[in-house]
Amino acid sequence: MRKESHITQRNFTGKVLLLITTLTLIPVLLFLVSKCGTKTESEIKDEELAKAPGLEESINQIPKPKSITIKKLEEKDIENLKPSTPEEGAAFKAKPGDILVETDKIRVIIQQPSREIGVSTYGGNIIDADIKREDGTFRDIVGEENWFWFLGHTLKPEKVGKWKENIIAATGKLDLLDYINANGLAETVFKSYIPNFELPFKVDEERPIKATKYFVFSDGNHVKIIDVACNEGKEEIPFFFFADIIDSGGDVEFFIPSSELKGYGYKSPLPTGLSVFKTDFIAFVSEKLDSSYGIFPETENNVSLIVSGVAAIAYGMLEGDGLNSLLAIARGTSSKFITLKPSECLKNEKYFIIGNGSASSLTDEFFRIKSRKENSEVYQVKGKVSISGLQVLPSKPHIAVFDKQNKLITTAGGDIYGNFKLVLPAGEYKFVAEIKEMPPSEPKLISVPSVQDVELQIGKPSKIIISAVEKKISGEEINIPAKVSFICQGECPKKICIKGCEILSTSFRDYVYDPLPDGVQEVVFLKDLKPEEIYISPGSYKIVVSRGMEYSRYETDVNIGPGEETRIKAYLHKVANADGWLSADTHVHAVNSPDSPVSLIDRVITFAGEGVDVIISTDHDWLTDYEPAIALLGLKDFLSSLVGQEITTFSYGHFNAYPLKLDKKAPSDGALDWAEKYDRYQKYGIKESEKEKFRFLRSLHPKEIFKNAHLMKPENFQRNIVQVNHPRSGGMGYFDYVLLDTLRLTTAIDPCIHRIFPPAGTCGGADKVGGDTGLFIPLQTLKDMANLERFDAIEVYNSYYEIPIVINDWFTFLNHGVHITGVGVSDTHQKIQVHPGIGRTFVWVGKGNDSPSKFREDIAVKNTFINNLADGKVFISNGIILEEFKLCGARGNAEECAEMGWSNMKNLTSNFKLKIRVKSADWVKFDTLKIFINTRETAARSKQPVKKWPTPSYATSITPIRQEIEIQGNRFGWMVFETEIPLTPPAEDFWVVAVVSCENSCEPNPMFPVVVDKKVKPILITNPIYIDQNGDGRFTPSPPTYAKESPQAPHYENHQAEGKAINSKSKGRKSDSNNEERKMLLEKIIKSLHIH
Template sequence: MKNVLPLSAFVLVLVAGTSSTGHAQVLTEANYDQLVPSGKEVDAIYGDYAIGNKSAKAVIAAPIATRNANMTVRSVGGCLLDLAVTEHESDQLSVFYPGRRKFPFAQISNKTGTVVVTSPGSDKRPKCEVTYRMNSNQPIMDITSTWTNTTNSDWTLALEDDIRADGGKEDMVKSPNGTHDLFYFHDIFWQQAYGVRADGFRIRTNSNSRESILTYQAEGGHAVIMKPGESFTLSRQMIVGKNQAEVMAIADELSGRPRCESVRLSIDDSSQTRVVGARMEIRSASGSRGTIVSDSTGFAETRLPPGEYTVKYIVDGVAVSEQPSLDLTVRANNSQTSLHNLPKLHRGQIAARITDGEGHPIPAKVEFKGNGDTPTPDWGPETAEHFVRNLAYTANGKFETALREGTYDVIVSHGPEHDAVFTKVVVEAGKTAELNASLKHSVQTPGWVSSDFHSHSSPSGDNTGSQKGRVLNLAAEHIEFAPCTEHNRVSTYEHHIADLGLKSFMATVSGMELTGSPLPLNHQNAFPMKYTPRTQDGGGPVTDGSPETQLERLALWDDRSEKLIQQNHPDMGWLFYDKDGDGTSDGGYSRSFPMMDVVEIHPIDHILKREQFDSRNGKAFNNNRMLNWLQLLNQGFRIYGVVNTDAHYNFHGSGWLRNWIQSSTDAPAKIDHKEMVHASEQGRLIMSNGPYLEATFAAGGKSCVSGQELTASDGKVEVRVRVQCPNWFDVDTVFLLVNGKVAEDFQFTRTDHADKFTDGVVKFDQTLNLTLKEDSHIVVVTGHQTEVLGDVMGPQGGAQHPAALTNPVFVDVDGNGFTPNKDTLEFPLPVKFKKP
């Protein structure tokens, strides 16, 4: 076997004049803000290496075996982690893995403008040295890999890299699978594009929504075979720009093609007003040059080679169908501005002012739907912030935006304690339509605050949603206490709350979700957790393959600090009864039981119809957590229930599930997270997807709320039940569960007990006198059997039936302490679910 070409033929020469004048420094507290680019996908920490010039900033992860960017972007040591152009810092790169993760880097060195990482060779694997150098004045990272065969045999070298850039919920374009001179990907909304090229090679690419594999094919298709002691060098450039057209322009120039010319485009609407945020898709006879977006001045700038182009315009997510494309000619040595007037593009303005019932500005969610022939806007992807698809989020009750002329159906809301406003707005070209909405705080909840214990955004690694957008979503839905619970890292919402002016509306605390294996069982949330910013995992613990060990690790973390530990969305049978998953009860993960404070038991509306399994499309897909939880209570497990959205994206993501927690203050700015922990640990918490359910229990001259104990020596318990709803949904059912079963004579419906229900804000307000014959736990339930929450909560949450339930109250009848009755509720105790 022999090399087809001499090794020297494969050594790629760097672009002339690239002696670097940039910087290369270890990141510290003193220089982090200066050297690290901005962007929602930034994962740099102290100890990583920054390298940059006037055109771009980049970060190389420290070559440590445990260096992970986030939960799913792992083993990044020695890799290109963050990269953004300084003209518009918006890092959208998760990681560039040189060598496709086959050479673990263990050493690093840096000089002025250069970072070198090394994977030591052995008798089983070649040595690999990667040099990162920033071009002196362009947004180009030169990446050079040199392999040396340290083995005793010939080594066939696979010339491969892979890139992680998640585009599943983004407006992201990637090179089509196939072979190219340039591989590119471009996030149009977040306006950052990347390209990879290598002189002397074509790049065969294979991409999915997350990963792209790049295979470098030498001209002629020759294999690279290194004999013992021989070396081989591959050089490639990674280009970053604001848009795909700019990346392609740089690549053209590096390849010796004609110089690209600066082009500045804009469009006017019928009122001769430049359109901000317009998308301009540029194509030539040879294919797409990408999409550029007009900035706050109404202009979009890029560079194009001389030639003929067509430009297609998209405004507010809707193609300008009256004029599908316009012609553009780019001439050599002639930078130009091209202004296109679209007389049929009729746009006006919306000016919104949203207040509570007393005239005070409040955060809000505003949904726009085109009426009749009017198109529905689509402002941005589900990862966005203030404008997400057809939603506008406001932190202070105000926003202004341009909209196509027409009539819009509008829903203005602020969670289920407030009435929603359903209205129409007519937008006329060149005019401003006012949207004034007063959201009455109709549902009163004194002494209880709303919370969601489980939310995610891009730092979690399994989604790309903006964390700032998550906070806006939470506040607009009137979540008053929201711990930050990103996957596998401690993080915080505090800076977003401060920047958005939301301190009077929402409290928070640092926390995390520790997500290990086996999945989906081994997920636990914990808060408060000590946040150590810009360190690996924010200072949090690592995962473990044992749910018991992982829970213990969380409990002991931060010097055994007090924290709420929540078991997330478990298979109850697997967790509590069937550890090895063989379908036979074996005691489950019993070592973890004492450390669990609360457990997620949603889907919440399944409490209205308790069946053995949850079903989708008529097929069982999981054990029914609600039923299983009631069975657990009967077996003596005293673990309280919670419901949370587990939101990952910002389109109606938060708000459709919540907990109301007993609190000594109704002012979010005064909420004490320790009080929230204690109240939750004690079950003083109501679960809901909308209805506000109040329940107090009295016996023997004492009263309490959910989660507590009562002694009723005569078996008589007085239960006061009160249900409130805003104007956009209703309840038609109230019932008591005693030891998990509907209590005879205590199931009420609007159809059969119309005298007990009303049509105002208060839907039900009754005192129920219950006589118990044995120790019993009591859960109060309300909901609607046929109607759903509807459009206010979006397509996912809106499809749920309104429902709410209390945590149990434990009533001791015989005076010997509470004794569970061991009833299994006519179903066998669960084991790990297996699909039929």
């Protein structure tokens, strides 16, 4: 009564107090609502979801988080998340509109429906994840994880949003995963081994499946993912199985204890080299970012195929071993296939676990999940790794934990003081510790839970303090980036064992993805421009300090014991300086490529240490800018960069485009989508009744790719470059994949196999459509330098071993009267094994313009660089520098000289003399000069690439002269050779290319360890000099002819400067043989899947 009376009186003071109290409490109430997960309106209705029997039970097994917030990100939110960057090795990619879910333990971002070319094309998947951190940073290393059903379909969500207070649902239909074309693989690679092979089902057809992906957030460091598939059709759907495809993400190492590697890495030590494993779980760890994540399936007997940083997991499909399982899936003979009946719904469950950078932080959570389900106990074990006399370890230790059967259970990570902890079930275990600088500790056996404290001891390393200093002629000393290689004198003190040992090295870290060269203990890149400390196992070493092909190298022998310290000041001099040229690598990968777990900072360090001037980013279908990393490291004087893309079609070739305009707001930061859907029916005049027939033919024709890429040039550039990559690398090579005949410039493959609309208007190979399926570029288009549908450059040197094959194709184009620039690239994905900057492209920009700083600051120099690259003012090298290359001859009564470059073509008619001058550092040898002039017998028939070196017009053995300089007591040497050769060229227009190499005096290889592959020998390849001999203003050499089956072997004589015509020889690369059909077949599959 009193309360009613009080209100009735409408006391003014009371109303004000009530209003103030209410206003004060509203923010608090809102905060509590958000933190406690009070029920709010669902964004997705029940009828929009696919539901399988047992779904609710599976969801209810997961304890809800203590607090949870769900919000759609705005631009300002993304910055406030404080995400780590690709410079550090992170993989953060959230955009406005994506969904952030934050509990008291983890933060996860789920992508809204989208479209980007990649492992997960349409969104509806986890793209970023990390534990909650005290400093508020978001150290994401997650790539992408989504479905891989029917060997090529994935979820295309119609809606992604909140369903229940702790559940996000992504629901929709299946659509084609453009990233992978299993049908193209089957029709090309499989059929090359099994002519009548057919996949057991059509990949490129619609399936009436309603599908939902549930993300159930827990009270721990994990999300339970439940995948549901419902057959909405009237017919049974055979050959179904649940499968995922995973882009590994940032600067990570794979961790798969059930693999033959027993831990880290995915390149199998088996003779087949296949990365096919039984998979209990698959994890990804980054010590650099203290971040990790993993997929832990509920199912048993899973099998994984891992290629180029991308993993495909087939849940429950293991039959026998991994190889048999994969082949049974491909052939349709697996007993594990599921037939999805009409109206039937099935589900698959797995745990997405997020950790702090160690594998054990993931298994800790999984053991807790299992113990809760099984009502069992788990125990925390802690320990310390020590080195006598050191309070701080040289690097963080890894502690491998094995069971009684020597099966790896997990690997823990310690801090720099050696402390570690992990969770284990009761049992008997063996602990072994390792740091990267030293051999492992002695094993220690313990019993859990009776022992929960472990002490491990590692030997004491040696310390070398080293700096690299460039000695100028003036005597000035400048600290420079460099590479330091430790060559073992005898056996290496720390042995790396990945097969046949009781404890494999890969139980501690990944020693297989980027292995050290044989006989090398360590390779370190100096970056700080001051003395740097390097810890290493005690022993005897030859230390080699280098900075790429233009510099001398420093060598010294050391014998250093445990705990000892020595100082080295390595003097280098630029002995083979390429004045007027900028060196570049036009094919480079890093962390934004699935198969290149290298942070942008590490990538910059490697290139600065190798002395490259310009690094061009060409990540797979992603645009990357190296300039922030260069600035962070203070290396602007040593390296500059351009933004580009490797346009990575799955089944008809890879193409680089550069420079491109980066757009952080666009999908893949602005990369070209080579399979983007648009209305082709109207464009190609397809009848309405025939639309369904061509439904999946949505990949761009190569000429469309070239045109679209050319149109993506930045506004301040006059043009850009489109480059054909590794054209003869089997499953990755454009020329191989379209079955190119380089004489006729025709293709034989059915365009529909590659999901390209057939230019002939009907699917079929060359025999069905009149001899040419139209997947190459017409001759007149290639000849038109301004045509956007042509390509501008070709990788003559990508793999050293494929140079002979590609150079035949290149010469064939030249004989068609087509100018295409030949370039040299590394296509590096690692830091050591695939050598950054080898091969290398040198582009003429003029003296005074040939520094990274000038390139960065002056757009005119950048344009000169790109224009001259397109024009062919370029040479290719892995160690030899070109100083002069010109062809002089009579023009009327005067002598004129022509140099490399299409625009430098001259009308000369007689008295031809070729002038060439080359040099190298004295650790680079060369002894052979070959001259090619209109070399005609180079054309390849479809399916028959020419593998032998073409026959040179002239060849001679040469003897360079050693020269040296002494600067304040330090001697630096280099090799020089120059000659003038009279030529008698053909009567028609002609081109001239020179090749300088080492063929007789390079055993053992003098470039090792600067170039890590001991089989790679020095080589220089010029671009053509063009002579318009008839003076008609056009370039019309005699057309090419098919190569002969077996070119004759050459005979070299020691003619110092005589242009003696000889025949050609190439040792070629030995082909592998394998007697077992399955191994041979799967080897080819794996090679085809690699996405270099």
